[in-house]
Amino acid sequence: xxxxxxxxxxTLLIVLLISVFIISLFxxxxxxxxxxxxTNMGTRIIREEPINSNDWNVFFYIRLPRIILxxxxxxxxxxxxxxxxxxxxxxxxxxxxxGVSAGSAFGVALGILLNKEGLLGPYLxxxxxxxxxxxxxxxISVWSxxxxxxxLVLAGMAVTSFFNAGVSLIxxxxxxxxxxxxxxxxxxxxxxxxxxxxxxxxxxxMVPGIIILLILRWHLNVMSMGDEEAISMGVNVxxxxxxxxxxxxxxxxxxxxxxxxxxxxxxxxxxxxxYIIGANHRYMLPAAGVLGGILLLIMDNIARTLTPxxxxxxxxxxxxxAPFFVYLLIRRRESGWNQ
Amino acid sequence: xxxxxxxxxxxxLLMLTTLFSSDFVIVxxxxxxxxxxxxxxxxxxxxxxxxxxxxxxxxxxxKLVGVDDGSSRExxxxxxxxxxxxxxxxxxxxEGVNIETIASxxxxxxxxxxxxxxxxxxxxxxQLGIASFVINPESLExxxxxxxxxxxxxxxxxxxRIVDEQFENILNILQRTKNLPNNQKKVIxxxxxxxxxxxxxxxxxxxxxxxxxxxxxxxxxxxxxxxxSPEQLIVWNPDMVVTSQLYRGNIDDLLNDxxxxxxxxxxxxEVYRFPSELExxxxxSPSSYLGMLWLAINAHPDLFTDIDYxxxxxxxxxxxxxxxxxxxxxxxxx
Numbered sequence: 001x002x003x004x005x006x007x008x009x010x011t012l013l014i015v016l017l018i019s020v021f022i023i024s025l026f027x028x029x030x031x032x033x034x035x036x037x038x039t040n041m042g043t044r045i046i047r048e049e050p051i052n053s054n055d056w057n058v059f060f061y062i063r064l065p066r067i068i069l070x071x072x073x074x075x076x077x078x079x080x081x082x083x084x085x086x087x088x089x090x091x092x093x094x095x096x097x098x099g100v101s102a103g104s105a106f107g108v109a110l111g112i113l114l115n116k117e118g119l120l121g122p123y124l125x126x127x128x129x130x131x132x133x134x135x136x137x138x139x140i141s142v143w144s145x146x147x148x149x150x151x152l153v154l155a156g157m158a159v160t161s162f163f164n165a166g167v168s169l170i171x172x173x174x175x176x177x178x179x180x181x182x183x184x185x186x187x188x189x190x191x192x193x194x195x196x197x198x199x200x201x202x203x204x205x206m207v208p209g210i211i212i213l214l215i216l217r218w219h220l221n222v223m224s225m226g227d228e229e230a231i232s233m234g235v236n237v238x239x240x241x242x243x244x245x246x247x248x249x250x251x252x253x254x255x256x257x258x259x260x261x262x263x264x265x266x267x268x269x270x271x272x273x274x275y276i277i278g279a280n281h282r283y284m285l286p287a288a289g290v291l292g293g294i295l296l297l298i299m300d301n302i303a304r305t306l307t308p309x310x311x312x313x314x315x316x317x318x319x320x321x322a323p324f325f326v327y328l329l330i331r332r333r334e335s336g337w338n339q
Numbered sequence: 340x341x342x343x344x345x346x347x348x349x350x351x352l353l354m355l356t357t358l359f360s361s362d363f364v365i366v367x368x369x370x371x372x373x374x375x376x377x378x379x380x381x382x383x384x385x386x387x388x389x390x391x392x393x394x395x396x397x398x399x400x401x402k403l404v405g406v407d408d409g410s411s412r413e414x415x416x417x418x419x420x421x422x423x424x425x426x427x428x429x430x431x432x433x434e435g436v437n438i439e440t441i442a443s444x445x446x447x448x449x450x451x452x453x454x455x456x457x458x459x460x461x462x463x464x465x466q467l468g469i470a471s472f473v474i475n476p477e478s479l480e481x482x483x484x485x486x487x488x489x490x491x492x493x494x495x496x497x498x499x500r501i502v503d504e505q506f507e508n509i510l511n512i513l514q515r516t517k518n519l520p521n522n523q524k525k526v527i528x529x530x531x532x533x534x535x536x537x538x539x540x541x542x543x544x545x546x547x548x549x550x551x552x553x554x555x556x557x558x559x560x561x562x563x564x565x566x567x568s569p570e571q572l573i574v575w576n577p578d579m580v581v582t583s584q585l586y587r588g589n590i591d592d593l594l595n596d597x598x599x600x601x602x603x604x605x606x607x608x609e610v611y612r613f614p615s616e617l618e619x620x621x622x623x624s625p626s627s628y629l630g631m632l633w634l635a636i637n638a639h640p641d642l643f644t645d646i647d648y649x650x651x652x653x654x655x656x657x658x659x660x661x662x663x664x665x666x667x668x669x670x671x672x673x
Binding site for chain 1: 559
């Protein structure tokens with residue numbers, strides 16, 4: 001593929017994301033009049049005073065933060081998915097492979113069990129246990145006698161099942177009337193809790209994370225060729241790998257705390273990006289992020305508008321993601337891994 | 340070895356006694372099983388909180404020899420009967436019960452939870468010659484049935500009838516709101532432990548809202564528990580929001596949330612938490628009736644000006660547990 005056409009595709013994707021984003025703002029259970037929002041936006045920019053309109057309220061306090069958050073989470077999941085896939089040279093790697101998702105989920109459950117109310121309780125716990133999980137995974141693989149990258153995936157599986165058992169244990173210990181419904185509600189996943197607070201927290205970890213990932217894109221290219229090649233090209237493989245894993249984890253933890261475990265997006269989107277734009281991370285990584293935003297926005301729109309009740313987001317992502325992945329496996333041999 | 344042998348012989352004997360003894364009553368439990376229950380029940384095991392509460396309501400708590408894991412931690416039970424802390428835990432509805440633990444306590448009767456393999460558990464107990472019956476107090480009607488059934492099993496029909504009068508009494512008072520025309524009903528939204536987690540059709544809380552002269556906006560949607568988006572709450576625009584006693588968070592924070600500024604309930608500060616600190620009145624239990632009364636009086640205060648609410652609550656507790664509500668509260672606060 002030519003650089004020219006890759007740039008064109010990326011630009012197209014960005015335009016598509018912006019359109020889907022704007023359309024999403026006007027989809028929902030509550031009917032918003034567009035003219036009302038536009039006039040209110042005008043007055044809001046001119047002078048800072050509360051605007052008395054329910055339409056504006058729904059738009060500004062519910063829909064806008066939710067849609068921003070969905071875009072952020074979609075982008076984070078896909079970009080970290082792409083990062084893992086190249087760091088481990090494993091097309092099946094995804095944010096859950098390292099135990100990050102399970103560790104973060106355990107942290108959330110523990111935070112609720114210990115009654116850590118307020119803003120930072122679940123986030124800090126989610127974050128700390130996500131990190132603990134990923135370092136456990138990492139050090140198990142470092143200390144193991146097995147050579148190669150697969151050991152990391154195996155260690156990740158062990159850590160994942162350990163933390164999932166921890167979540168089950170917490171559910172067993174939790175008061176069935178008081179804390180359990182809350183833990184289940186939280187871990188089921190979904191964006192209906194989303195508000196500006198959640199957006200700020202996610203942005204706080206996402207912006208530096210994405211900048212670092214984009215800076216290290218070239219390393220990702222080199223690392224997906226294999227360790228020897230990477231070392232011969234002057235990349236410090238060990239530390240780059242630790243840094244990439246750390247940064248990805250820091251980004252994923254808040255997404256789990258906000259929306260529970262959102263499945264499939266992190267696994268499938270990088271493959272779609274590779275198919276559309278090629279395996280070069282220079283374009284593939286941003287494309288994966290933009291695509292993740294687009295896909296998760298569409299799925300969350302379905303989750304929040306199809307019925308009066310919210311459909312848990314993972315049901316939607318798995319229903320659309322899994323068949324699509326199968327299609328990729330069967331029809332597309334050139335997903336960037338067989339070259 | 341000898342011990343096991345003796346235990347085995349004991350089990351055999353136990354089975355034989357159930358075969359040849361005739362001093363039992365036959366009761367149909369709430370999933371339609373026919374159960375032979377010994378006439379003089381002296382040892383009771385309960386396997387989930389509502390079962391324990393119905394035993395308390397008949398003042399038979401001193402016959403309990405085992406309870407579910409959660410019951411011994413319940414405030415209400417420990418104020419009425421502190422000894423509950425020393426009873427053997429036998430499991431729970433969610434995780435299942437330990438059959439061996441139950442057998443080792445030699446109960447005359449085991450009261451089982453509904454669903455969740457109740458029938459399987461019951462048949463396992465039957466093999467050991469232990470009588471067990473399943474209760475299912477999940478609707479207002481079934482709460483009354485459970486109490487009557489338990490009265491039959493424990494040979495306390497008279498006491499059960501007196502308890503039933505308390506339910507009857509509250510239902511009579513609620514005639515005022517039950518048949519209100521739709522234009523006088525209030526839209527009442529119920530929140531569980533989270534604001535956006537509500538109840539659909541077929542759940543007790545939904546029936547409570549309807550009898551209290553309310554319309555549950557989530558009822559037309561689906562059965563069971565329902566998770567909604569904040570937008571949906573604004574679209575429904577309820578006149579009143581009631582949260583479970585176990586709602587995590589505080590009501591003032593809800594009232595200050597700018598999102599819901601224009602929702603009637605929030606605008607008019609009609610956001611309340613279900614009583615009571617002693618036990619949640621919004622859960623399936625005898626006290627659901629009190630919860631319903633509280634809800635009706637809050638939704639339509641002008642219809643109940645002649646009703647002495649406090650008196651009714653005190654009488655209710657006194658009839659069921661032998662101690663008035665205010666006295667229990669005093670105990671709780673000291």
